[in-house]
Amino acid sequence: MNKPYKILLADDDIVFRDAMEFRLKKDGFDVICATNGNQGIELLIAEKPELVVTDVLMPFMNGLEILKIAKTELGNNTPVIILSAIGLDATMAEAFRLGVDDFVTKPFSPNELLLRINKIIKQRLQVSQGPQIK
Amino acid sequence: MEKLLLSDADLVNGLFLTIFNVLLIVCGVLFLAIFRRSRRRNAITKDHHQRRFLPIVTDIIFLENYKRVAELKVAVSRSKACADSIAFILSSLSVNFSGEETDRLKFLFKESGLEDDRFERFMQTGDMRYFKQLLQFGAADDFDSMIRLLSVSKGQSRRELLLYILGKGDIKLFWAINDQLGTLSEWDQLLVIEKLNKTSKFNLFDEQFPIHLKDEACKLFVLRLIRRFNLVQHHSLLLFFLSDSVKIESEVISIAEQFPSEANVFMLKSMFPCKDPLNNIRIRKLLKSYGEGKDIRELDGKLCEWQTMQFNFYPPFMN
Numbered sequence: 418m419n420k421p422y423k424i425l426l427a428d429d430d431i432v433f434r435d436a437m438e439f440r441l442k443k444d445g446f447d448v449i450c451a452t453n454g455n456q457g458i459e460l461l462i463a464e465k466p467e468l469v470v471t472d473v474l475m476p477f478m479n480g481l482e483i484l485k486i487a488k489t490e491l492g493n494n495t496p497v498i499i500l501s502a503i504g505l506d507a508t509m510a511e512a513f514r515l516g517v518d519d520f521v522t523k524p525f526s527p528n529e530l531l532l533r534i535n536k537i538i539k540q541r542l543q544v545s546q547g548p549q550i551k
Numbered sequence: 552m553e554k555l556l557l558s559d560a561d562l563v564n565g566l567f568l569t570i571f572n573v574l575l576i577v578c579g580v581l582f583l584a585i586f587r588r589s590r591r592r593n594a595i596t597k598d599h600h601q602r603r604f605l606p607i608v609t610d611i612i613f614l615e616n617y618k619r620v621a622e623l624k625v626a627v628s629r630s631k632a633c634a635d636s637i638a639f640i641l642s643s644l645s646v647n648f649s650g651e652e653t654d655r656l657k658f659l660f661k662e663s664g665l666e667d668d669r670f671e672r673f674m675q676t677g678d679m680r681y682f683k684q685l686l687q688f689g690a691a692d693d694f695d696s697m698i699r700l701l702s703v704s705k706g707q708s709r710r711e712l713l714l715y716i717l718g719k720g721d722i723k724l725f726w727a728i729n730d731q732l733g734t735l736s737e738w739d740q741l742l743v744i745e746k747l748n749k750t751s752k753f754n755l756f757d758e759q760f761p762i763h764l765k766d767e768a769c770k771l772f773v774l775r776l777i778r779r780f781n782l783v784q785h786h787s788l789l790l791f792f793l794s795d796s797v798k799i800e801s802e803v804i805s806i807a808e809q810f811p812s813e814a815n816v817f818m819l820k821s822m823f824p825c826k827d828p829l830n831n832i833r834i835r836k837l838l839k840s841y842g843e844g845k846d847i848r849e850l851d852g853k854l855c856e857w858q859t860m861q862f863n864f865y866p867p868f869m870n
Binding site: 430431432433435436439440524525526528529 | 605606609612613614640643644645647648650651653
């Protein structure tokens with residue numbers, strides 16, 4: 418049996434975070450949750466999740482800082498999806514400059530987010546397995 | 552003796568004052584303790600209710616377990632605290648989710664009987680979640696509700712509400728709030744123009760319109776409408792819009808540039824000279840394109856006169 422894919426979900430909105438946790442767990446993911454930016458960074462280092470889904474505006478440290486650490490300082494290039502209620506061009510540009518894998522603007526469909534997560538996982542698996550010889 | 556009696560009275564007065572002050576401090580401390588305790592208890596209750604009802608809601612919206620709707624109905628009818636918590640959960644989720652989940656949330660609002668209280672809930676709490684949800688589900692669409700909402704909303708919610716109201720294309724609402732267009736950024740005004748293009752049910756361009764306009768932002772807004780939607784038939788109104796504002800002058804010239812017409816000559820001449828030298832150049836260029844060579848010479852003379860006058864009024868630093 419395959420080990421479930423570990424996702425770090427960082428959002429300060431308790432209701433939204435718990436609901437998303439429920440939805441992701443239902444689809445077979447192992448979900449760890451962070452209530453703020455600091456906790457997100459701590460869990461990112463300690464738990465080494467395979468994917469990060471984070472909000473932009475959070476207390477102590479924002480989602481872009483989590484993205485920066487996940488992409489550069491940890492060196493393992495963990496894929497990151499940003500969820501943002503403010504789809505500002507500047508935020509989006511900064512996120513893509515830092516190497517975000519996907520950017521989802523709230524309100525969004527949870528099914529759509531799951532499709533995006535699955536796409537990233539598939540891409541990662543293809544990269545890790547290398548080119549297949551026919 | 553007299554002195555001793557006076558000091559006795561002072562002593563009694565002082566004693567009363569001290570007792571009164573001590574009582575006041577004790578009451579204050581007691582009040583603070585009770586207030587903090589009740590706040591903590593409310594927070595605990597709210598948290599407890601949220602933890603209790605969120606699994607029910609997620610069960611319904613993600614797993615379509617509609618049998619649990621009855622549990623929510625009972626909870627809403629049982630206490631106000633439960634109803635508030637459920638309303639908070641539904642609002643929080645509805646501002647974050649779209650798609651079929653939103654439809655299920657709408658259904659839950661209706662079924663649990665919380666739909667009617669949404670407006671009052673926002674008025675009481677001022678919480679953006681309730682506000683966004685009001686706009687999302689199209690509640691509070693009547694004139695009085697909109698104006699009431701506008702009177703209490705601030706910052707981002709005010710911006711969103713203005714965009715929403717203007718986007719509805721209702722003339723009554725537009726007149727009620729047209730003086731507030733200036734609070735919107737230029738980008739937002741352009742968004743409104745786009746929305747009006749799709750939904751407008753009224754004519755902004757009757758002859759009375761410029762007379763009703765209260766401020767510069769609104770005039771600018773209508774000028775942008777004329778330019779954006781190529782409303783050539785309303786060019787005769789442009790003259791009414793003219794004012795000292797550089798922005799308005801620039802917008803009127805842009806309209807004249809975009810839709811060249813001989814009818815603009817009189818208006819352009821009356822605008823000359825503008826405060827902004829760039830606008831003067833644009834007017835000269837336009838008049839030249841209409842073949843008004845003689846008029847340009849006239850205008851140049853007028854400009855020269857005007858500049859001399861400015862120079863005389865504000866002489867440079869000369870000793």
